[in-house]
Amino acid sequence: MVIVKRRELTLAERLYLPEIGRALALSLRAMFRKRVTRQYPEEPLPTNEVTRGQPRLVVKDDGNIACVSCGMCEVACPAYAITIDGGETDRAIEREPKRFDIDMLRCILCGFCEEACPKDAIYMSDELELADFSRQALVYDIEKLKRPRSALQKRIDYVNKLNDRWRKPSSTR
């Protein structure tokens, strides 16, 4: 058992007014302090290469994506957001996705697809905004997922640097 000793209020405190005056002074000072509000759409949150936004497919310099539709990301995805239909191609990699959909409403931005990808084809971008008028519009297909390499370069470098930490020295690029 704890006995809480309440302090006797002084006369000035029991009169209310001096304390009210102090409180009013406090809130008046607060009016001139720096604002903490962020004017969101005009002033977006700062992002950097550590930001794990929505996954995007990297478009290589030859205009193609690196995906060979192996399905590793599809399996790794804990939210079942990714759907891939593989197909053949005349390019050297022989296989490419005929369909690569990510349901952005299911995606939880965990980054497992990025980790799973053996071809460095999918990376987490810094894009976080997601709004549309229908659910269907938020199921992104290949065309909506493509991003030029330059837009994702910082993230690619960052992820590779992280991965270097547990790669064997011999396999380090």
Place this chain on the structure above:
Amino acid sequence: MPELPLWLVWVIKAAVIYGALLSVAGLMSLAERKVSAWMQYRIGPNRVGPFGLLQPLADGVKFMFKEELVPAGANPFLFRIAPALAALPAMLAVAVIPFAGEIELFGQRTTLSVTDLPISSLYVLAVGGLGIYGIILGGWSSNSKYSLLGSLRASAQMVSYELSLILSILAVVALSGSLDLRVIADAQQADAALWNIARAPLAFLLFVVCMFAETNRHPFDFAESEPELVGGFHTEYSAMRFALFFLGEYCAMTVMSCLATVLFLAGGAIPFWPDAPWWAELASFLVKMSAFLFLYLWVRWTLPRFRFDQLMRLGWKVLLPLALFNLFATAALMAAGVL
């Protein structure tokens, strides 16, 4: 300029003053949000119009188009009429506020107030006392325990604090020797030392405290008291009728601020400028009134709410004896020729 008949001048004055009152009440809803934001390191509404100035308009449009619900078991007639009854008294009371001295309007000399009654301070109190009907009827006819409790508290509170309010005004009336607000204001005109805030500081203090209680504002807003009563007397209200309650509250605040300005700060008088033109008087009146309105918001966003028994104790055991003492002391000092 063509000369207009006197009645038309009165109609114009009434329209302008009521338009101004409603605009101030609307702006107060914005000011409330702005001031609360500033005191909490935020910015406040700033999307509708410059600095959010059109926000009250947007809110009004929103309220108009919202669905209006009448709860099951409510008394529909009283339920519908109560918000109007709550808003009306404050709007009526502004009629006798003397904003500035005589002006020349369309060839008629007239005073800048809707009307001048010889007993205007009584009129303000009488009409203001009616405000409780809207609140108690609204709470009672809603058929909801929260509403009923809120309105009961509000009525108990307003009745208790009205006494001290009237007694504090009485001291001012004794000092000026008139019930006419214009005479009370003019009596303080000559010198800032004659302002009633200097001559009757205790009455001023009592008036300011009671003014908060009379308009059901923080720290005496037991009628609403969100944590325990959901929303108090307006719990069951929606759409424009809900807004009417707030319009009434802001109008009452504005009228109370006007009253405080007239009674204690000499209305539109400006120190060291005895014969100021009417527009300067009006501007000075508005500045003083705004100061009181800001005080309302400032206190609201600073102080916590009282407990109900504390409120009653303060009203009956502290403010009422103080007000009686103040009246007696004023009378004694006047008899002794000090005041």
